[in-house]
Amino acid sequence: MASREQDQSLVFQAASSYGVNCQADLGEETPNRRVIPCFGWHPWFSHMIYDDTNISADITIDKDFKINHYKSVLTPSPEDVTFIESLPNPRSLKAFLQETKTYLEAFPTALVGEIGLDKSFRIPLKWSSENECSRNSDITPGTREGRCLSQYRVHMYHQKAVFRAQLLLAAEMKRPVSVHGVQAHGAVFDTFQDLWKDYKKQSRSNRKKTIPQKKSQETLTTVKETLTPYPPRICLHAYSGPVEFLKQYLDPKIPADVYFSFCALLNLPTDKVIEVIKAVPENRILVESDFDKASDDMDQLLEKMCRRICDNKQWSLEKGVEILGNNWRRFIFS
Incomplete structure (x- = not known):
């Protein structure tokens, strides 16, 4: 299951060798097909994404853009420029979604995950010389690796934007999702509620009342159900x-x-x-x-x-x- 920049391609490689393409692959005839891949961006790393989903113009990732981005998505807004400089250049959400869609198209059983919201997580401090010396080269880069945590959290509005965009992709591709939620159970539910509020199932009594409808309305309903915006x-x-x-x-x-x-x-x-x-x-x-x-x-x-x-x-x-x-x-x- 992918979670950040560094492990998306690793999950792809594992799925390419051992991926399950259908339920029949779980049989004894295909013992090496045992991986269900999941592609997604975890909320712990959501600050490393910038939301350009509603922007058509190309964005230049220069020093000013990077500083402004991290100041806007982290809370409290960091004043320490050296801390911001230690963070990676943020990645385009639009580009990530396109990459993920390509992975999902390659693997018909792939899920979207791990995605979600986390109100408690704080991002780690920058690497010190002591930390650098003790880094484990066998671990996929991008994790905390024993570093102390900073005071900075990722704004909930930004986490929600990254979360929602991935949910919409899962809906488009009709894929299940694996959702992380820590101290954010209400916010997670509200995000789903916003996506499915116009698509809730009717009670039996309401269905009986609405059966006599024009054919055109039935057609619209069928289209609406096909294009549902939730996984x-x-x-x-x-x-x-x-x-x-x-x-x-x-x-x-x-x-x-x-x-x-x-x-x-x-x-x-x-x-x-x-x-x-x-x-x-x-x-x-x-x-x-x-x-x-x-x-x-x-x-x-x-x-x-x-x-x-x-x-x-x-x-x-x-x-x-x-x-x-x-x-x-x-x-x-x-």
Whole structure:
């Protein structure tokens, strides 16, 4: 799953060698086809993008543009020019979306992710000489790598712009999304709400009232449904929101299928996850590792979370694994 500038091409390379093109690829005949790629820009790196989606003219990325960009998207607005100079030149959102679309076209099962909103994250300080000496060359560049955090956060308006643009791309390509939300559960829901507010499903009684319509209106409705501006399936990754938010996402009028995923690393240290897991419908729960290495550790983390879900749902392990597997296949391939 991609998250920033440096790993988009790496995900592409992995998918080119091991990518799953259809559900049939998961069979025993194709044991090397086991990668579902995800392409997206994580909110932790959203400041490295400038929003040019509504600008037709070419933009020159000079020193002044870079300074003005970071001053406008970071809060508090940084006055330390040396700090701004240590940041990479921002990348065009429009160009990134086009690149991502190309990747999605290459891989029919690819998702958009990890994308979302994060109110708590602060960007790291610039590299010191001491940090530089201790950098791990085996790690994909772009992460914190032990640096202390600065006081700067990314303005929510900018995070929302980057998030929304990727949701619209997922909608256009009819792809599922993996969504990160930390201390921003309301803002994430509001972003979705804004996209699907005119497309909510009608209740049965309302459908009966509106059946006698002109053919032209039916045609318009068909076109509208085809061009829906929201992704068809949504996974709220490592869901940490309260039980109350489940009700909003599970409203029968919501036109997208929303799934809730849990992982041992992030969810199990908290007791509140027990009630949330119990409240998630059987057909909308997923499990994940949120681990960055394909290893026995990843398998153990998945098993740990599966067992906890089965305990909380009062399922046998066999039944739980079957349910979780069916949910995953439906989320990916429906």
